[in-house]
Amino acid sequence: MYRISELAQQVGLSRSTLLYYEKLGLICGNRLDNGYRTYSEQDVQRVKLLQQLQAGGLTLKECQACLDSQINRESLVQRLAILDEDIAQKQKARELLAAMLGRHSMREWHQNMDSQAPAAHFDWLIKQGFSEKEALRLRWISKDMNTHDSYMNDFFRVFDPLERWGPGSEADTLRALAKVPFVPEQLLEVGCGQGIATTVLAAHCPAPITAVDNHDAALDRLARRAGECGVADKITAVTASMTDLPFADEAFDVIWAESSAYVMGVENAFKQWKRLLTPGGVLVLSDLVWSCDTPDDEVRAFWLNEYPDIGDEKVRIVQAKQAGYEVLDSFVLSDESWAAYYEPLQAQVDALEADMAESSAMRDIKKELAIYRQRGRQFDYQMFVLQKR
Ligand SMILES: C[S@@+](CC[C@H](N)C(=O)[O-])C[C@H]1O[C@@H](n2cnc3c(N)ncnc32)[C@H](O)[C@@H]1O
Incomplete structure (x- = not known):
């Protein structure tokens, strides 16, 4: 037999809690002649079982019902579901903490x-x-801060030798340029990379070009390329972020952004870059879009993961109009534009694959190439030529 203080010690509860349990009839002490309560081994076990049921989320009332009568299956099923949900959330929280400590991805x-x-x-x-x-870069490319540096090293190892860092071609650049309804006087290119479109624009329009990128190595290449093409005197390279362009309002009559606006979100770009355009100025940008309503599951899942903000032509046009532009033209980039990007990329993968077998950057690039091969008419690169109202 146990005194209440001994029972309290055995089960790790306070005296007052046990008295409350007794009042509810969960345990039943024997009062001795001297007024002390005593409890049996059965009471100890009953409290222990009750504690386990409580840990499973049951209320005291439900515990009592469970101990004193037939189990109410329905309420237990409900409790079990809640417990499972709880465990799943805790497991996620645990994984996050472990990941923050670098223990997994x-x-x-x-x-x-x-x-x-x-x-x-x-x-x-x-x-x-x-x-x-x-x-x-972490948001768009490596996607894991623990492995960011090594991922980016591998990524650049594959991409560095490539001329193009996104789909496009001289023909498509010139097709868009032909839709600008005036002769440009000041042109800003955003996310110019190594200047593949910059040099085409410089060769075909008289305006001086300010070419912005936040990757210095790309701008060095642009300078070399501009020299080789004989257009260096028309191009000023500026290291800056597209999210915070260091130019005065209405400083440009044309803004050009081939496969770069997605970095800050195309809708944001529409809104934030507008102030830089003169009234009637033109924004030309290209963006990956759905070209059918029902892409294959794998293709859909891939792009939703890689580019959660992906839309279709209609969505972008609505956004452009809401931001205060008229649509002068919108066209799908040619298959040659895709090939000009993905074929050299495939060749790089073929050359480096064996050496980078363990690389997660290589695995991701291969996955993207596989999705490109399934493209069919599921997704396109769309060029938008928009005029500020
Ligand atoms: C997909 S590449 C396209 C490059 C080039 N327009 C082309 O078509 O080859 C995107 C470019 O945007 C640049 N970029 C990424 N984030 C940027 C930012 N916040 N500000 C400016 N440029 C950025 C990258 O360095 C890269 O050169």
């Missing part, structure tokens, strides 16, 4: 955060010490 978490709360995710990356440039 944070990729899925970054991707989830980025699609559910992109601004908060971005701010958080900055707080972790990433520069704006690296935080953007």
Whole structure:
């Protein structure tokens, strides 16, 4: 037999809790002549079982019902579902903490955060010490802060020798340029990369070109390329972020952005870059879009992961109009434009694959190439020629 203080010690509960349990009839002490209560071994076991049921989320009343009568299956099923949900959430929280300690990949978490709360995710990356440039790269390319540096090294190893970093061609650049309804006087190119479109524009329009990118090595290549093409005197390269362009309002009559606006979000680009255009100025940009309503599951899942903000031509046109532009033209880039990007990329993969067998950057690039081969008429690159109202 146990005194109440002994029972309390055995089960790790306070005296007052046990008295409350007794009042509810959950345990039943024997009062001795001297007024002390005593409890049996059965009471100890009953309290222990009750504690286990409580840990499973049952209320005291439900515990009592479970102990005193037949189990109510329905309420237990409900409790079990809640418990499972709880465990799943705790498991996720555990994985996040372990990932933050570098014990496994944070990729899925970054991707989830980025699609559910992109601004908060971005701010958080900055707080972790990433520069704006690296935080953007992490969102778009490496997707895991623990492996960011090695991923980016591998990524650049594949991409560095390529001339193009996105689909496009001289013919499509010139097709868009022909839709600009005036002779440009000041042209800004955003996310110019190594200047593949810049040099084409410089050769075909008289305007001086300000070419912006946040990757210095790309701008060095642009300078070399411009020299080789004999257009160096028409191009000024500026290292800056497309999210914070250091130019006066209405400084340009044309803004050009081939496969770069997605970095900050095309709708944001429509809104934020507008102030830089003169009234009636023209924004030309290209963007990956759905070209059918029902892409294959694999293709759909891939792009939703890689480019959560992907839209179709109609969506972008609505956004452009809402931001204050008229659509002068919108056309699908040619198959040659795709091939001009993906064929050299495939050749790079073929050359480096054996050496980079363990690389997750290589695995991702191969996945993208596989999706490109399934493209059919599921997705396109769309060129938009928009005039500021
Ligand atoms: C897909 S590439 C396209 C490059 C080039 N327009 C082309 O078609 O080859 C995107 C470019 O945007 C640049 N970029 C990425 N984030 C940027 C940012 N925040 N500000 C300026 N440029 C950025 C990259 O360095 C890269 O050169």
